[in-house]
Amino acid sequence: LSHERSAAQAALGAAILDHVLSGIVALSHDGSVSYVNRPAAELLGRGPEECPRLHASQLFGAGAAAEILPQASASPAERRLALDLSRKDGGTLHAGVSVIQPPAGAIDDVGVLVLFRDLDEQRGAEDELRRAEGQAALGRMVAGLSHEIRNPLAAIQGLANVLMAECPEEDPRFEPARRIGELVARMDRLLAACVEAGTPGPAHLETVPAPVLVERALEALPPRWREDGPQVTESAGDLRVLADAAQVVQCLRALVENACEAAGSAAGVRVAVARSAGTRGDRHVHIEVRDAGPGVPPPLLRRIFEPFYSTKPDHLGLGLAVAQALALRNRALLEACSRPGHTVFTLSLPAARRA
């Protein structure tokens, strides 16, 4: 019985270690790997089963291993380091590393415990949080301002209507009054667009296949972009994401419309759905919208999600700002990269857990 209980406890311990956010590696006194948890293997681009035979220098790279492995004379301690760890695919993981050296004999045959996290992912999450906070503050300001402006607008509209009601159409005052009404309607539409850009409603997240979102976004395009339609080049039907379907469809639609406008045609626009190739394996699903337009120079690219920023004449410059706001609501990351001859927008949505 006690044997069964300890086996159950060991299984529980292993399950917990495989689901923490940090990579954990135990090294023996000779520097060979005696344990890795699943996040550690994923971060280093390896299968968990192949790690225990390796030396620390093979697992982390020689330079990082030299930093991690303690000097013979070192006394037990904990050290924190920022290191570039080598991934199996030749890439580099920028990691925040804690090296814990337990007192001799404290844990059987464990010389060093190494805990590490992907610094880029952590910084990305911090940037995303800052952006979300900024967006929320801007949203509140726009909503408040629009409320304050709409009251006097309502008065202007009412006064124009009074003038129109009191003058026959041939009266010279009638036409100016009518034009005032038109301008009020235009300002109101502008305010509505700003409020939408600043404060999309809360996202009601559900599990939904990513290709369905793409399909619905393409169906929602204006007719002029649907005929030579954008092509879906890659679409794995089993990729499910956690998203508010209506909001993400609206976001994708804005991206595809932007791509069609940038290229002047829908024919060269490509949409692809793919699983994340990042260090954390299957956590995100990427939807890429690619156009064959002239490309956006770097100084302009940096401002591309700003409200009221547009490189196209006669554009309000809110389409991509709305798309970014919707992405943030859905805990998704929306990024743009551009070279002469093409621009790619990538929407990275959280993958739904497989049932």
Added chain:
Amino acid sequence: MPFRLLVVDDEEAIGFALKRYFERQGLEVDVTQDVDEARALVAARDYAVVMADLRLRGTCGHEGLDLIDHVRGRSPQAHCILLSAYTSEELEQAARARGARLLLRKPIGLPELWRHVQELL
């Protein structure tokens, strides 16, 4: 006897425009910017329609909703229309639950507003 309309809005120019427009349509129109005065008017006179702004004290409050409660108690035959520079599904539900017939977003053209009033009368 003409229908009587009460307009409650803290934006004076809105009250001015609504009074002038709806009197031209043959209604008798009272206007106030003040909630307490609006309550007193509702207690003293029979209105066919009460048209109130949602926020009446320049705050984030929903005094218009409270005014509807008062109108429903004192003058149940009166139709209530709420006007607001901001609307949402939740606000619309709240307005209906309190007995408002309509929640309309500002700015709204007066011919359109008049069509809504005619439908209620």
